[in-house]
Amino acid sequence: MRFRPLVLISLLLPLLPMTAAAQAGRLVLPDFSALSKKASQSVDISLDPSLMGLASGIFAGNSNPNAAAVKDLAGEVRGVYVRSYKFDEDGAYSKADVDAIRAQLVAPAWVSLVSTHDRKQQSDVDIFVNRTGNHTEGMAIITSKPRELTIVNIVGSIDLAKLGQLQGQLGVGLGAAGEQPAPKIDVPRANVPKVD
Amino acid sequence: MSEHELEQRLRSVMRPVDPGADFSERVLARIEASTPPVRRPTRARWGSFALAACVIAGIGLMHWRQEVQQQRGLQASEQLLQALNIVSVQLSDVRSIVSRQEESPR
Numbered sequence: 001m002r003f004r005p006l007v008l009i010s011l012l013l014p015l016l017p018m019t020a021a022a023q024a025g026r027l028v029l030p031d032f033s034a035l036s037k038k039a040s041q042s043v044d045i046s047l048d049p050s051l052m053g054l055a056s057g058i059f060a061g062n063s064n065p066n067a068a069a070v071k072d073l074a075g076e077v078r079g080v081y082v083r084s085y086k087f088d089e090d091g092a093y094s095k096a097d098v099d100a101i102r103a104q105l106v107a108p109a110w111v112s113l114v115s116t117h118d119r120k121q122q123s124d125v126d127i128f129v130n131r132t133g134n135h136t137e138g139m140a141i142i143t144s145k146p147r148e149l150t151i152v153n154i155v156g157s158i159d160l161a162k163l164g165q166l167q168g169q170l171g172v173g174l175g176a177a178g179e180q181p182a183p184k185i186d187v188p189r190a191n192v193p194k195v196d
Numbered sequence: 197m198s199e200h201e202l203e204q205r206l207r208s209v210m211r212p213v214d215p216g217a218d219f220s221e222r223v224l225a226r227i228e229a230s231t232p233p234v235r236r237p238t239r240a241r242w243g244s245f246a247l248a249a250c251v252i253a254g255i256g257l258m259h260w261r262q263e264v265q266q267q268r269g270l271q272a273s274e275q276l277l278q279a280l281n282i283v284s285v286q287l288s289d290v291r292s293i294v295s296r297q298e299e300s301p302r
Contacts, residue, residue, distance in 0.1 A: 043278065043282065045275045045278060045279050047272055047275055047276060047279070051268065051272040051275075052272070052276070054265060054268050054269035054272045054273075055269060055272035055273040055275075055276045057269055058269045058270060058272070058273040059273060070276070070277070070280070073280070074276060074280075080275075080276060080279045082278075082279045082282055084282055114290055116289075116290050116293040116294060116297075117293075118293045118296070123289065123293065125286055125289050125290045125293065127286075127290065141283060141286045141287075143286050143289060150282060150286060152279070152282060152283055152286065154283070158283075160287060163280060163283060163284060163287070164284075164287065
C-alpha cells in the first residue's frame with residue numbers, strides 16, 4: 001500500500017513537461033474584479049485553445065477575404081487573454097495591480113521588446129515576448145495610462161506586421177478598448193454576454 | 197292483389213317468432229367472437245418505443261450541441277476581433293509615442 005503514491009508520482013512525472021509546454025507564453029492574470037467594479041468601461045476576454053478553434057472555424061466559413069486574413073493571423077495563436085479597464089478619474093488602479101503581472105515577465109523566458117514612456121501623457125506601453133529558440137511562445141502588452149489599464153496576453157505567435165496591415169480593414173485600430181466599432185467582417189451577431 | 201290480401205301476407209311473413217331462451221347468450225357470444233382481442237404491448241414493442249425515443253432524443257441533443265458550438269464560435273470570433281482591435285490600439289500608441297520622441301528636438 002505504501003508504494004502506491006510513488007507509483008502515481010512516477011506515472012505523472014512524464015506529464016510535467018507537457019503541462020509546462022502548454023503554459024509557455026501564458027500569464028497568470030490576477031483577479032481584477034475590484035478594478036472592474038471601479039471601471040467605467042471594462043473588457044474581459046479569455047479565449048482558450050478550444051474557443052480559438054471555434055473562432056477560426058467561423059472565420060474559415062466566411063467568404064470575406066478579410067476573414068481569411070484574420071484566420072491566417074490567428075493561425076498560430078493558441079489563446080488570447082485581455083483585461084482592459086477605463087476609469088473616470090486618475091489613480092483608480094495601483095502600481096501593485098500591474099506589478100503582479102510584471103513579476104511574471106522576467107528573463108530568460110520573457111524579453112522586453114519595446115518599452116515606451118510618454119511623460120506628457122503619462123502613458124507607458126511595454127511589449128514583452130516569450131521565445132523558445134526561434135519560436136515565439138507568447139506575447140504580453142501592458143498599457144498603463146492615468147485612466148486606463150490594458151493587459152493583453154497572446155499565447156502563441158502573432159505577426160504584428162500583418163496585424164498592422166489589417167488595421168482599418170476589420171474595424172481594427174479605430175477605437176479604444178471598450179469603444180470598438182462594429183467589425184467590418186460580417187460576423188453574424190451572437191448572444192455575446194454583456195461586456196461592461 | 198287487394199289491399200287486404202297484402203296486409204294478410206305481411207302479417208303472415210312478419211309474425212312474431214319466439215327467439216328462444218338462449219337468445220341473449222347467443223348474441224353475446226357472437227359479439228365476443230367478432231371483437232378483436234385487445235393487444236397488450238409486448239416487451240419487444242416497448243423496446244422499439246424506447247429505441248425510437250432514444251434516436252429522437254439523440255438527434256435533438258446533437259442539434260442542440262451544434263447550436264451551442266455555433267453560438268460559442270460566434271462569440272469567440274467577435275471577442276477575437278475585439279482583442280485584435282485592442283492590440284492594434286496599443287501598437288498604434290507605441291508607434292505614436294516613438295514617432296513623437298523621434299520628432300521632438302534633442
